[in-house]
Amino acid sequence: MNRLGLVTLVVRDYDEAIGFYVDSVGFELLEDTRLDEHKRWVVVAPPGAKETAVLLARAVTPEQEARIGDQTGGRVSLFLHTDDFARDHDRMRAAGVTFEEAPRQEPYGTVAVFQDLYGNRWDLLGS
Template sequence: MAINDWRIELVSVPVSDVDRAKAFYVDTVGFTLDHDHVVSDDLRFVQVTPQGSACSFCFGTGLTEMPPGSQKGVQMVVPSAADAHAHLRERGVECSEVDEQPWGRFVYFADPDGNTWALQELVRPS
């Protein structure tokens, strides 16, 4: 593998209730369900991917030692913070208003365990 070809493709999100997390991320937020495999009583692997993302997220049983809700500030880039805000609100997700900063527009939300997410619309200097 060439050192100039490293990619982040999977990030763990620690949750306390796998089915509740799956319902939140897939049914409520709208991520695509890629996998849901029960390997054993001690290992379940669920993978979801935001539309258009090259990076997926996983959660389940036996995947991480992080306590539920401890993943803070995962950030995704979106074309429009206003559209992302509307999408989340239409689906019943509690989220911040659009936060206008010189370097971007942001919307923040948390999953039922308290893992936090930032959605950023990039702002290019004129």
């Protein structure tokens, strides 16, 4: 084993999730392949990402729907690294991304928690 390829996020709707991650967060749509009448293989990632990407998986059962927005029990679940914190923080805020806090300094860099359109919590991290 030498890398982690995909991380799944359960979403309510493919197109609204693509819109948020591409238009608001700034990710690229890497793949959107129809698998059958209801299922698609949708992958997004930060521009230039070479390792891990996010698979957007539409919930199809009541159990999956109950997990939308709270896949980790309210904890920050994903960590988005940036080489220019101020640029990306400002761009995301202008695009309507909800940040829970003002940026703060930690020993590992500048960080601010934001929520995706479903309430999943992310860290935006810059060095």
